[in-house]
Amino acid sequence: MSTVIKIVTSDNKIWNKAQIFTDIALAMSFGNKIILDFLCEAPDAEQIGIYNFLYSLSQKFKYDLTKVTIVTSNALEKHHTIDIKYLPPIHLLHNTNEYFINLSKKDKLKHFGMFVGRSNAPRLYLASYLDDQYRDKSIYTYHFNKTDDFHLYNIGLDDLVQTYNISDLTTVSNFLKKCPIMLSNGGSVKIDKSLPINPAQQLLKSDKNIFSSTYQHFFVEIVCESYYTGNTFFTTEKILRPMLLKTPFIVQGPKNFLKNLKKLGFLTFEHWWDEGYSQDHSSHQIHEIKKVIDDISTRTFDELTAMYNEMQEVLNHNYKKVLSLDSQDFKDLHDQ
Numbered sequence: 001m002s003t004v005i006k007i008v009t010s011d012n013k014i015w016n017k018a019q020i021f022t023d024i025a026l027a028m029s030f031g032n033k034i035i036l037d038f039l040c041e042a043p044d045a046e047q048i049g050i051y052n053f054l055y056s057l058s059q060k061f062k063y064d065l066t067k068v069t070i071v072t073s074n075a076l077e078k079h080h081t082i083d084i085k086y087l088p089p090i091h092l093l094h095n096t097n098e099y100f101i102n103l104s105k106k107d108k109l110k111h112f113g114m115f116v117g118r119s120n121a122p123r124l125y126l127a128s129y130l131d132d133q134y135r136d137k138s139i140y141t142y143h144f145n146k147t148d149d150f151h152l153y154n155i156g157l158d159d160l161v162q163t164y165n166i167s168d169l170t171t172v173s174n175f176l177k178k179c180p181i182m183l184s185n186g187g188s189v190k191i192d193k194s195l196p197i198n199p200a201q202q203l204l205k206s207d208k209n210i211f212s213s214t215y216q217h218f219f220v221e222i223v224c225e226s227y228y229t230g231n232t233f234f235t236t237e238k239i240l241r242p243m244l245l246k247t248p249f250i251v252q253g254p255k256n257f258l259k260n261l262k263k264l265g266f267l268t269f270e271h272w273w274d275e276g277y278s279q280d281h282s283s284h285q286i287h288e289i290k291k292v293i294d295d296i297s298t299r300t301f302d303e304l305t306a307m308y309n310e311m312q313e314v315l316n317h318n319y320k321k322v323l324s325l326d327s328q329d330f331k332d333l334h335d336q
Contacts, residue, residue, distance in 0.1 A: 003027035004035045007050075009043045010154060011120065012229040021053060028061040034068045040087060042074035044230030044254075054082070075233045075260070075334045088330030092237050093322065103245055105308060106216045108301045111137040112293065113218035113247070119144040121156035121164055122252050122286045123224040128175035129290060130222070134297055139218050144179040164283050215245040219304045220296060222289070225253035228282040233260040233333070243322045246315040248272075248308070250292055255281050263333050265321050267314045272307055 005023045008015045027034045036050065045051055050070070058065050069083040077084050112130055116123045119142070130138045144151045155176075160166040215221075221242040227234050232254045239261070242249040248269050251257050258268050258278040268275055273295055277288035299307070 001030075002033040002035055004037055006037045006039055009038060009041055009048060010118075011227050012043065012047045013154075014043075014048050015153075024053065025057055025061075028057055028063040031063070032067075035071060036068065037071045038073065040073050040089065040091065042072060042077075042089070042227045042232050042234030044074065044227075044232045045070060045072070045077060045079075047230035051079070051082075073234055074227070074231075075330055076231050086331065086334045088327040088334075089235060090325070090327045090330065092235070093240060093325055103212065103216050105219075105305075107305070109304050109308075110139055110218040111297055111299070111304065112139070112220060112222060113214065114138065114140040114222040114224075115241075116140070116142045116144075116224060119151060119155050120224075121159035122228065122282060124156040124172055124175070125160060125164065125166065125286050126222060126224065126252060126289060126293075128172045129293070131175050131178070132171045134293070137297060139214055140181065142175075142179050142181045144176060146176075146179075164286065212245065215242075215247055218247075219308060220248040220250060222293070223249050223251045223253075225251060225257065228252065228254045228257075228285075230254065233257065235261070235264070240322055243318040246319055248311055248315070250289060251278065252282075252285060252289055253278070255279065255285075260333065263336070264325070264329055266318050269311065269314065272311065 003023065003026075005020060005027070007020055014020060024034060024036075054065060054068060057063070065081045066083070069085055070077065070079070071085045071087060073087050073089045075086065075088075077086065112134060114127055114130060116127055123142075124144075127140060127142050130140055144155065146152065157169065157172070160169065160172065166172075223238050223242065225234070225238055226236050233256075239249065239251060241247075243266070250269075250273075251261075256278060258275055262268065273292050274288075277285050277292060280288055
């Protein structure tokens with residue numbers, strides 16, 4: 001008999017931890033096979049404490065860990081005893097493609113675009129930095145709403161202090177007072193909470209013309225990926241968006257995200273700015289990304305246009321690669 005246990009996560013947090021650990025203990029006590037299902041998400045199982053719990057409990061119940069299967073979309077998840085069933089996130093590609101329209105960049109581009117549904121520490125830090133330093137050079141959304149429980153459970157303030165060693169929260173606090181920010185250039189994006197897909201995925205589905213056409217007006221997107229702590233690699237609609245809309249990107253994500261993106265066959269922008277930030281752990285990465293933002297902010301409209309024209313080979317390559325991407329590409333990465 002098998003017990004399927006569904007685990008709800010965001011980055012390095014398990015939201016239903018008490019129930020999960022109780023269910024695992026109960027299944028082990030009966031000697032059942034255990035399937036831990038991360039619901040097509042991609043946490044690092046070690047970082048969220050799953051392995052340590054399984055080790056300690058298996059000793060108590062004299063339970064054979066080869067009877068455990070983890071179902072995950074983390075391409076880097078491996079284990080010497082526990083069976084790892086990898087599910088490539090190809091469904092996100094299929095859910096994203098239909099919402100994109102063919103765009104061309106306008107003259108006099110703003111420098112930065114950033115689009116956030118749910119808050120967390122690195123998103124909050126980078127978005128508040130843009131708002132404080134480069135408001136006139138940026139287009140951004142930040143849907144945090146202090147009256148909505150969906151947003152209150154994951155603001156990121158504690159992590160900024162405890163993990164990222166940010167002692168001065170003045171800029172962050174001032175930014176949160178302005179939220180929710182739907183589109184800082186005056187537009188709006190509607191969110192339908194009755195739909196089964198999350199707000200981030202609805203940005204295009206709810207009003208693709210407003211949102212997609214926004215990409216005509218800025219040069220580079222600052223992408224904040226969903227899973228960034230520990231050993232993980234997971235491509236969501238967030239990184240697919242700029243590729244399909246032929247927009248350069250800076251990615252806040254797990255260590256070596258860009259390296260693994262290249263293993264999938266994509267190209268990045270190391271010829272135009274320093275991408276060393278991607279080799280840093282997430283706690284330091286945001287500080288290095290700020291330096292890249294500062295560098296790009298000094299470019300004139302004409303310089304942005306020239307850079308964009310130079311990037312056409314990279315942008316066209318990535319666009320075509322997204323359209324040709326399939327499950328085998330992800331499985332080959334997982335098997336390396």
